[in-house]
Amino acid sequence: MWTGIWLAYLSAPVSDLGDGGHGAAAVVLASAGLAAFVAVYLALVFRHTGRAYGAGTVRALLAGAFALATCLALTMGSPWLVLFVYVSVSAGAALPVRQSAVAIPLTVGVLALVGTQTRGDDGYVLALAAPALLGGFAMVGVSQLVRTMIELRQARTTVATLAANEERLRMARDLHDLLGHSLSLITLKSELAGRMLPDHPDGAAEQVADIERVSRQALMDVREAVSGYRRLTLSGELAGARTTLAVAGIAARLPDAVPGDLPGGLAPGSEEALAWSLREAVTNVVRHSGARNCAVALAARQTLDGLFLQLTVEDDGRGLGAAPRGNGLTGLGERLDQAGGTLDLRSSRSGVALTVRVPLGAGADAV
Numbered sequence: 001m002w003t004g005i006w007l008a009y010l011s012a013p014v015s016d017l018g019d020g021g022h023g024a025a026a027v028v029l030a031s032a033g034l035a036a037f038v039a040v041y042l043a044l045v046f047r048h049t050g051r052a053y054g055a056g057t058v059r060a061l062l063a064g065a066f067a068l069a070t071c072l073a074l075t076m077g078s079p080w081l082v083l084f085v086y087v088s089v090s091a092g093a094a095l096p097v098r099q100s101a102v103a104i105p106l107t108v109g110v111l112a113l114v115g116t117q118t119r120g121d122d123g124y125v126l127a128l129a130a131p132a133l134l135g136g137f138a139m140v141g142v143s144q145l146v147r148t149m150i151e152l153r154q155a156r157t158t159v160a161t162l163a164a165n166e167e168r169l170r171m172a173r174d175l176h177d178l179l180g181h182s183l184s185l186i187t188l189k190s191e192l193a194g195r196m197l198p199d200h201p202d203g204a205a206e207q208v209a210d211i212e213r214v215s216r217q218a219l220m221d222v223r224e225a226v227s228g229y230r231r232l233t234l235s236g237e238l239a240g241a242r243t244t245l246a247v248a249g250i251a252a253r254l255p256d257a258v259p260g261d262l263p264g265g266l267a268p269g270s271e272e273a274l275a276w277s278l279r280e281a282v283t284n285v286v287r288h289s290g291a292r293n294c295a296v297a298l299a300a301r302q303t304l305d306g307l308f309l310q311l312t313v314e315d316d317g318r319g320l321g322a323a324p325r326g327n328g329l330t331g332l333g334e335r336l337d338q339a340g341g342t343l344d345l346r347s348s349r350s351g352v353a354l355t356v357r358v359p360l361g362a363g364a365d366a367v
Helices: 002-018 024-045 055-075 078-094 099-117 122-196 203-232 234-247 268-289 326-338 361-367
Strands: 251-253 293-303 306-315 342-348 351-361
Touching: 002 024, 002 055, 002 078, 002 306, 002 326, 024 055, 024 078, 055 078, 055 099, 078 099, 078 122, 122 203, 203 293, 203 326, 234 268, 268 306, 268 351, 268 361, 326 342
Parallel strands: 251 293
Antiparallel strands: 293 306, 306 351, 342 351
């Protein structure tokens, strides 16, 4: 849309076509030439949104636009000199930096040269030379920004893919470490029990008992590993909350990471309770609050009951009104009770403030 706005400057050649100063054949040919020029210009400027052109195609399109601008300006008059501004912008958008540094001044030079051959005055030529030069180099910066954004998106996709692959490898290593030895032992003892069964039934029974013990231990290890995979982390929920609020169009202020200098450390149960609290709070903000802004804060707090890590989630929505607590907040309160934490919910017409505290240090260990 920003690039399309500048097409309004084509009003000069369009007005020239309709003022009756040219013959019918000239108007038809100039109109076709102008339409082709606009098509080439848009193709060059918006080439990143569709199929990317090769270097040869870009240079051919630029040469075509340059030729059209020169021919139309020489044959139709000074109102058509504005086409050189679009040629300069196209060069800045489509060419590499070094090539555009040559093409843009060259285009401005040809603009000045062709301007001397038309019926326009020198002031009009100078008035077009400045935007042609500045607009071309400004488009070089915009083009660099577009390239950087494309590379950033590709890098994000690559990082996400690598992270997923690394997580799969980690799970595979964990399962191998957990089950590899146990299953090998079960296999060996099963073969041994099979050989001992005809002549030594008592020894075979012992082997079967060992197989049962190893199987139970392997089952316990797998359950513990799965529980670890399912456990929520506060850092992960912070990243998820940032994405959720951004997708919902809510301006968010969140800490970049969990404070690393927490006195006494944060117990796994307390961290999981805080993570669930953050997820529930952000879900309520997105679904029910109608808020435009949301602020999340994490800080250690010393109270009369000991040292706590406090999570605060505030929004500027419509508040809860007289609505009762839902099942999510009720379950959250129960989870915090198990972790030795507290939940404070305050609602008004200016928004909702949720404050959650979980114990740190010795208090967390005692729970």
